Amino acid sequence: MVGSLVWNRDVISVLDFSKEDFEVLFSEALSMERYAKSKLDILGDKVLALAFFEPSTRTRLSFETAMLRLGGRVIGFSGAEATSMAKGENLADTIRMLDAYANAIVIRHSLEGAAKFAAEVAESPVINAGDGSQNHPTQAMLDLYTIWREFKVIDGLSIGILGDLRYARVVNSLVQALSYYRVRLHLISPELLRPRQELVEFMNSRGIRYDWTNDPYNVISDLDVLYVVRIQKERFPDPMEYERIKGAYKVNLKLIEGGKPNLIILHPLPRIDEIDFAVDNTPQARYFKQAGFGVPLRMALLRLVLGGGS
Amino acid sequence: MSGKSELIISKIRNGVVIDHIPAGRALLVLRLLGISGREGFRVALVMNVESRKLGTKDIVKIEGRELTKDELNLIALVAPTATVNMVRDYEVTSKFKVTMPNVVEGLLKCKNPKCITNQQREPVKSRFRLVSREPLKLVCDYCGTIHELSDIERSLGLV
Ligand SMILES: [Zn+2]
Numbered sequence: 001m002v003g004s005l006v007w008n009r010d011v012i013s014v015l016d017f018s019k020e021d022f023e024v025l026f027s028e029a030l031s032m033e034r035y036a037k038s039k040l041d042i043l044g045d046k047v048l049a050l051a052f053f054e055p056s057t058r059t060r061l062s063f064e065t066a067m068l069r070l071g072g073r074v075i076g077f078s079g080a081e082a083t084s085m086a087k088g089e090n091l092a093d094t095i096r097m098l099d100a101y102a103n104a105i106v107i108r109h110s111l112e113g114a115a116k117f118a119a120e121v122a123e124s125p126v127i128n129a130g131d132g133s134q135n136h137p138t139q140a141m142l143d144l145y146t147i148w149r150e151f152k153v154i155d156g157l158s159i160g161i162l163g164d165l166r167y168a169r170v171v172n173s174l175v176q177a178l179s180y181y182r183v184r185l186h187l188i189s190p191e192l193l194r195p196r197q198e199l200v201e202f203m204n205s206r207g208i209r210y211d212w213t214n215d216p217y218n219v220i221s222d223l224d225v226l227y228v229v230r231i232q233k234e235r236f237p238d239p240m241e242y243e244r245i246k247g248a249y250k251v252n253l254k255l256i257e258g259g260k261p262n263l264i265i266l267h268p269l270p271r272i273d274e275i276d277f278a279v280d281n282t283p284q285a286r287y288f289k290q291a292g293f294g295v296p297l298r299m300a301l302l303r304l305v306l307g308g309g310s
Numbered sequence: 311m312s313g314k315s316e317l318i319i320s321k322i323r324n325g326v327v328i329d330h331i332p333a334g335r336a337l338l339v340l341r342l343l344g345i346s347g348r349e350g351f352r353v354a355l356v357m358n359v360e361s362r363k364l365g366t367k368d369i370v371k372i373e374g375r376e377l378t379k380d381e382l383n384l385i386a387l388v389a390p391t392a393t394v395n396m397v398r399d400y401e402v403t404s405k406f407k408v409t410m411p412n413v414v415e416g417l418l419k420c421k422n423p424k425c426i427t428n429q430q431r432e433p434v435k436s437r438f439r440l441v442s443r444e445p446l447k448l449v450c451d452y453c454g455t456i457h458e459l460s461d462i463e464r465s466l467g468l469v
Contacts, residue, residue: 090429090431090432090433091426091429091432092432092433092434110424111424111425111426111429112422112424112425112426112452112453112454112455113425113426113427113450113451113452113453113454114426116426116451116452117426117432117434117452120434132424132453133424134453134454197456198449198454198455198456201456
C-alpha cells in the first residue's frame with residue numbers, strides 16, 4: 001500500500017492524470033484485491049455521495065461496494081429517483097447540497113461537461129462516473145488495470161476497439177488513457193459510427209499509431225486485446241439510424257478463432273448482442289473478470305481521493 | 311490608414327479605429343465586440359478597400375465607447391491581422407496589433423446542445439480554449455467540442 005499518499009483531487013478526465021498516477025493507482029488496486037470481498041476499515045469517518053442523474057447499475061454498485069468495503073458510508077440517488085428528488089432543482093444546487101453532506105461526490109449525468117461543472121461548484125472532490133458521450137475515466141482506469149493485470153505491461157500491445165466509436169464515452173476515455181503508452185490501435189466500427197473529429201484530432205496530436213476498418217476480420221490476427229462496446233442506442237440523435245445499424249457487428253467463435261492464442265476480449269458491459277454467449281466460455285473472454293476488478297480499482301481510487309491511513 | 315479610406319470616413323475624436331481587418335470580416339469584428347448598432351454610439355464601417363499589406367481590407371471606427379485591450383484582443387479570433395488605434399482628441403494615443411486570447415469566456419455559445427453550458431438554469435458561462443490559430447480552432451472547455459471559424463460565425467449570428 002502507498003502509505004499516506006492522498007490525491008485529494010477531482011477525477012474528471014483521464015487526461016488530468018499522468019502515467020505515474022496510473023502506476024500508483026494500479027499498485028494500490030492490486031493491494032486492494034484481497035480486501036474486495038472482505039473489509040479494510042480505513043474510511044470509517046467518510047461519506048460518499050452517489051449522484052446518478054442517469055441510470056447505471058454496474059458503476060454505481062461497484063462504487064457503493066468499494067466504499068462499503070473501505071468502511072465508509074454511502075448516500076445518494078439514482079435514475080428516476082434523481083428526477084423526483086431534483087423537483088426542478090438545477091444541477092448546481094443539488095451538488096451544493098451533496099457537497100455539504102459528503103466528503104466526495106460521484107456523478108453520472110447525461111450532459112457533457114456536467115462533471116467538470118459539478119467539480120467547479122463543489123469543494124469536495126468530484127468523481128466523474130460518465131457524462132454524456134464524453135468521459136468515463138474510472139471505466140478507462142479499470143480497462144487499463146485489467147490489461148495490465150493480464151499482460152503485466154501495456155506498452156507494445158496491439159489493441160482493437162470494436163463498436164460504437166462515435167457515441168461511447170468509454171472509447172474516448174480509453175483512447176485518452178492509452179495515449180500514455182506505446183500501443184498500436186485498431187479502430188473497428190461501421191462507417192456511421194467512426195470516431196468523432198475530436199477523437200481523431202486527439203490521436204493525431206498525441207502521435208498515436210492507429211488505423212480504422214469496418215471489418216474485425218481484417219485485424220483480428222494482429223490483436224492482443226479486443227475491446228468491444230455496444231451501440232449506444234440512447235445517444236443516437238435519430239432512432240431510425242439506430243434501427244439500421246444495430247447488430248452491425250458480432251464477436252463470435254469464428255472471429256476469435258482467427259486471433260492470437262493469448263488474445264483477450266474485454267467489454268465494459270452491459271452487453272446487448274455484440275458478443276455471442278458462446279464466447280463467454282472461451283479462455284479469451286475476460287469481461288466478467290474485468291467487471292470484477294471494478295471493486296478493487298474503485299477502492300484504490302476512493303482511498304487515493306479521500307485519504308485514509310494504511 | 312491609406313489616403314483613400316480617409317476620403318470615405320472622417321477622423322474620429324474619441325474612440326478606436328480597427329484597421330487591417332481581413333476583407334469581409336468587419337461585421338464579425340463588431341459582433342465579437344458586442345456591438346449591434348442599436349447602442350447609440352457612432353460606428354463607421356469600411357469594407358473591401360485597398361490595402362498594401364492585405365490586398366483588400368475592412369476598417370471599423372467606433373466613437374464614444376471605451377474598449378479594453380482584452381475586449382479588443384477577442385477580434386484576433388476572426389481578424390488576426392487587425393491593428394488597433396486608440397484615439398483621444400483626434401490623436402492616436404496608442405496603437406497595437408491584436409493578439410489571440412488563449413481563453414474566451416462567456417462570449418460564444420457551444421454548438422453542442424448536450425453541453426452543460428447550454429443549460430439556461432445552471433450558473434455556468436461558456437469557456438473555450440484556443441488550440442490552433444491557423445486554421446482557427448477553439449475547444450469547449452466543458453464538453454471538448456471543437457469549434458472552427460464557421461461555428462464562431464454561426465454562434466455570433468452571422469450565418
Ligand atoms: Zn460545450
